[in-house]
Amino acid sequence: xxxxxxxxxxxxxxxxxxxxxxxRLDDAFRVSGLASRAQYxxxxxxxxxxxxxxxxxxxxxxxxxxxxxxxGDELILKGTRRVDGEELAFExxxxxxxxxxxxxxxxxxxxxxxxxxxxxxKHAAKRSIAIQAA
Amino acid sequence: MTADITxxxxxxxxxxxRENRPVVYxxxxxxxxxxxxxxxxxxxxxxxxxxxxxxxxxxxxxEAINTAxxxxxxxxxxxxxxxxxxxxxxxxxxxxxxxxxxxxxxxxVLTVKLPKREEVKPRRIAVKAA
Numbered sequence: 001x002x003x004x005x006x007x008x009x010x011x012x013x014x015x016x017x018x019x020x021x022x023x024r025l026d027d028a029f030r031v032s033g034l035a036s037r038a039q040y041x042x043x044x045x046x047x048x049x050x051x052x053x054x055x056x057x058x059x060x061x062x063x064x065x066x067x068x069x070x071x072g073d074e075l076i077l078k079g080t081r082r083v084d085g086e087e088l089a090f091e092x093x094x095x096x097x098x099x100x101x102x103x104x105x106x107x108x109x110x111x112x113x114x115x116x117x118x119x120x121x122k123h124a125a126k127r128s129i130a131i132q133a134a
Numbered sequence: 135m136t137a138d139i140t141x142x143x144x145x146x147x148x149x150x151x152r153e154n155r156p157v158v159y160x161x162x163x164x165x166x167x168x169x170x171x172x173x174x175x176x177x178x179x180x181x182x183x184x185x186x187x188x189x190x191x192x193x194x195x196x197e198a199i200n201t202a203x204x205x206x207x208x209x210x211x212x213x214x215x216x217x218x219x220x221x222x223x224x225x226x227x228x229x230x231x232x233x234x235x236x237x238x239x240x241x242x243v244l245t246v247k248l249p250k251r252e253e254v255k256p257r258r259i260a261v262k263a264a
Contacts, residue, residue: 042214042215043212043214043215044202044210044212044213044214044215044216045210045211045212045213046204046205046208046209046210046211047208047209047210047211048207048208048209052211053205053208055202057178057179057215057242058178058242059176059177059178059241059242059243060174060176060240060241060242060243061241083163084163097211109241111178111179111180111181111201111241111242112176112177112178112179112180112241112242112243113178113179113242
C-alpha cells in the first residue's frame with residue numbers, strides 16, 4: 001500500500017507518464033466526438049484519516065436509478081442513464097484501501113456529480129491507545 | 135472488472151483560474167421539434183452562476199467552468215476529471231429566433247431551447263367545405 005502510493009507521488013515515474021498519455025488520448029477522443037475510451041462515469045477519489053470521498057460525474061441521472069453497494073473493501077457503483085430515450089447501463093467496481101461499514105456510507109447528488117463518503121470501519125481506523133502509568 | 139482505487143493519481147496542479155483551465159468540448163445532443171431545437175449539453179459540476187450563454191452575429195456560445203476541488207482536509211488518490219472550462223460554439227440557422235432563446239440548468243445538464251421563427255413552423259391549414 002505504502003509502496004504503491006510512493007510510486008504514484010513521484011511525478012517522473014513511468015506510471016504518471018502513462019496516465020498522462022491515457023488522459024490525452026481520452027481528451028483527443030472526446031474532442032473528435034468519438035466515444036471516450038474511459039470508463040463511465042469518471043471518478044475522483046479523495047482520502048483523509050477517517051475515510052474516502054468518491055465523486056462521480058453523472059450529469060442528468062435519476063438518483064433512484066443509481067445503486068451503491070459497499071461491502072468490506074469493495075465498492076460497486078452501478079445504474080442506468082437515459083441517452084436519447086434509451087436506458088444505458090453503467091457499472092464500476094473499486095477496491096478500497098480499507099474495509100468500510102455500509103451503514104456509514106453517505107451519498108449525495110448535486111450539480112450532476114454524485115459524492116459518496118466512505119468511512120473506514122472502526123475496526124480498521126487508527127486508535128490511539130492510552131498508556132497507563134504503573 | 136475491479137479497479138484499484140489508488141491508481142491514476144495525477145500530480146497536484148496549481149490553483150485553477152478561469153484562464154488556465156483546459157478547454158473541453160461538452161458532449162451535446164441536439165433534437166429538432168416542430169417549435170425549434172433543443173440543445174442538451176453535459177456540464178457536470180457546473181453551477182448556474184458559472185454558465186455563460188451568448189448570441190452574437192448568429193453564433194451561440196456556451197461557456198462554463200466546473201467545480202472539481204479537493205475537499206478540505208483530503209488528499210487526492212485518484213483523479214479522472216479536474217477543473218475545466220467547457221466551451222462550445224454553434225452557428226444558428228437563419229430560421230431560429232435568437233431573441234426567443236431560453237436556457238435551464240438541471241443536475242449538470244444545460245438545456246438550451248432555440249425557437250423557430252413563426253413563419254417556418256409547420257402549420258395546419260383548415261380545409262373549408264365548399
